[in-house]
Amino acid sequence: xxxxxxxxxxxxxxxxxxxxxxxxxxxxxxxxxxxxxxxxxxxxxxxxxxxxxxxxxxxxxxxxxxxxxxxxxxxxxxxxxxxxxxxxxxxxxxxxxxxxxxxxxxxxxxxxxxxxxxxxxxxxxxxxxxxxxxxxxxxxxxxxxxxxxxxxxxxxxxxxxxxxxxxxxxxxxxxxxxxxxxxxxxxxxxxxxxxxxxxxxxxxxxxxxxxxxxxxxxxxxxxxxxxxxxxxxxxxxxxxxxxxxxxxxxxxxxxxxxxxxxxxxxxxxxxxxxxxxxxxxxxxxxxxxxxxxxxxxxxxxxxxxxxxxxxxxxxxxxxxxxxxxxxxxxxxxxxxxxxxxxxxxxxxxxxxxxxxxxxxxxxxxxxxxxxxxxxxxxxxxxxxxxxxxxxxxxxxxxx
Numbered sequence: 001x002x003x004x005x006x007x008x009x010x011x012x013x014x015x016x017x018x019x020x021x022x023x024x025x026x027x028x029x030x031x032x033x034x035x036x037x038x039x040x041x042x043x044x045x046x047x048x049x050x051x052x053x054x055x056x057x058x059x060x061x062x063x064x065x066x067x068x069x070x071x072x073x074x075x076x077x078x079x080x081x082x083x084x085x086x087x088x089x090x091x092x093x094x095x096x097x098x099x100x101x102x103x104x105x106x107x108x109x110x111x112x113x114x115x116x117x118x119x120x121x122x123x124x125x126x127x128x129x130x131x132x133x134x135x136x137x138x139x140x141x142x143x144x145x146x147x148x149x150x151x152x153x154x155x156x157x158x159x160x161x162x163x164x165x166x167x168x169x170x171x172x173x174x175x176x177x178x179x180x181x182x183x184x185x186x187x188x189x190x191x192x193x194x195x196x197x198x199x200x201x202x203x204x205x206x207x208x209x210x211x212x213x214x215x216x217x218x219x220x221x222x223x224x225x226x227x228x229x230x231x232x233x234x235x236x237x238x239x240x241x242x243x244x245x246x247x248x249x250x251x252x253x254x255x256x257x258x259x260x261x262x263x264x265x266x267x268x269x270x271x272x273x274x275x276x277x278x279x280x281x282x283x284x285x286x287x288x289x290x291x292x293x294x295x296x297x298x299x300x301x302x303x304x305x306x307x308x309x310x311x312x313x314x315x316x317x318x319x320x321x322x323x324x325x326x327x328x329x330x331x332x333x334x335x336x337x338x339x340x341x342x343x344x345x346x347x348x349x350x351x352x353x354x355x356x357x358x359x360x361x362x363x364x365x366x367x368x369x370x371x372x373x374x375x376x377x378x379x380x381x382x383x384x385x386x387x388x389x390x391x392x393x394x395x396x397x398x399x
Contacts, residue, residue, distance in 0.1 A: 001098075002062075002071040002091060004082040006105035009181035009201065012038045019103055023075055028065060031077030039077070050087070058094060071099065079201075081107035085127035085149050111179040112147050112203040115186065123147055123205075133158045136206070138268055138296025140168055141216075146206040153198045159206070163191035166294075168210030177202045213295065218242060218265050225291050230258035230284060232323050232348070235374045236392055237261055240321055240346045241269075243368070243396040248272045250318035255307050255335065256280075256325040260288030260300065263321070267297035274299065276314055280306040308334035319344040327353050332361070339399050349393045358395040367397030 003026075005019050012020070023029065023039055028046045031039075036047050048065075051057025065074055081104040082088025091100045109125055112118075123145035126135050130151055136159055139146050148159060156175045163171050169192030177185040177199030185199060191206075214220035219238035225231055232240065240262060244252065246269035254263035254277040263275035277300060279285045285304040292300035303310055308330040320335045326347050335345060349355050362369040371393055378387035 001101055002074045002076060002095065003101045003103060004076045004078055004086075004088045004091060005103045006078050006080050006082050006086075006107075007035055007038060008080055008105040009108075009178050009184070011181070012040070014180075015105070019105075022103065023077070025073075026075035027073035029075055029077065030061075035077035035079070054087075055090065058090065062094065071095075079108070080105050080111075081109070084109055085129045106180065108149070108179050108201075108203055109147060112176050112205060115176055115179070116145075116174065116205050118145055118147075118205070125149070128155055128159075132293065132298040133162055134293040134296060134298040136162055136296070137166055137294065138271070140166055140208055140210065140296070141212050142208055142210060144208040146204075146208065148204040148206065150198070150202045150204060153200045153202065156198045156202065156204050157194065159204050160191040160194035163206070163210075166210065166213070168208055170209040172207045172209070174205040175199075175202050176205060179203065216268060218269075220261070220265060220295070224295065225259045225261050225264075226287050226294075227259035227261075228284070228287075230324075232258065232261050233374070233389065236348065236372060236394075237265060239370075239372060239394065240348065241265055243346050243394075244319045244321060244344050246270060246273050246319070250274075251276070251315055253278065253311070253314065253317040253320040253335065253338070255311075255320060255322045255331065257288055257302075258284060258323060260291050260302075262323065263288075263300055264292050264295050264297055266319075267292070267300055268295065274301070274315075276301045276303055276317075278303050278305060278307055278310050278314075280304070280310075307331045311335070311338065314338075316340055317343065320346070322347040324348070327351070327357055332357070336399075341399060343399045345395075345397050345399075347395045349395075350390045355393045358393055361397075362395055365397055367395060370394045370396070 008014055024042055030048050032050055051061055078086045082102050084107045088102050124139045125147045127149045128151050129149055171191050173191055174188045175198045178201050213224045218241035219234050222234050246266045248270045249272045252266045252275045257277035257279045260277045263277045267273045267275050277288050285302050288302050311334050318340055326332050349358055373391045375386040375388045377384050
């Protein structure tokens, strides 16, 4: 079993004695250069820095040390709580929880909450360690408190730029540097006035002031999406997502994604929801990625290609949305075959051919078959009247 010991910004002298003993008695110490330099020399002790890139090189390093079955005497060093965007999470994923023991220090998140006076239940935590700062955009709402774990000293400036672009430039930002160390610092300014450098180790506390692009329930306004007309409109999108039923850790295929609106809203439902958007048009594929980043879900995966061929080898879906192209040979069959047990598929059609296909599928497989007609007010000369959108047939099936 490998032991992961957390070290706070205060360094070696502030580590509990029992944790110091674990480190001193280890035959092998793993860690970043900064952590390895903190530990006093122990004769005969082997010290190995983390490989780069970490995730790709770690399995070979662990195998060299004996693999998951024989890692006794190996101690890994980590910052604060190893399970807060730390190496502890990665090791558990690779080795299993039964082969990893965590000995945490006070996390930087706990220290940041203490400095700001923010109870845990009043703020969101977003890790930007090795991740896109666009993740912050998903959390933006007036009055919301966000703790963003920075990747490095440039992160606060990039967060400030994002906030200004999103209409939250008036939001106070407090950059908390080197928490728990003698050199601990705090700098506060609004996002629109943020200037200066930040310590490499920092957390950004954000108090949101601004107007959100939309809510967190399904049905964002159509105009928040960049599109060329190929967009699942708001009311139809809300209906589809209600039946797709996003849930934590689940994966969606958005087939013929257009502007990517359904897949984006699926991911906004929960931070662990994921989407693969399949789109044959190059310009639309690039547009999906831009929409996803601006709306706070930069991790959305875009596959440029045409179904069913482009579906081969993709991670299995828990839900599938087909907004167009259902009559293309093999598309519907491939999607139905790929669904995991308990999966959901929603298909929209506006042509007679697609309507006939969905009517046959409903007769053979069941599910829900619904015709949705939406009308909105539009000008008729100097008067107003109802302007109908195209009627859409929606087939929904749970396997």
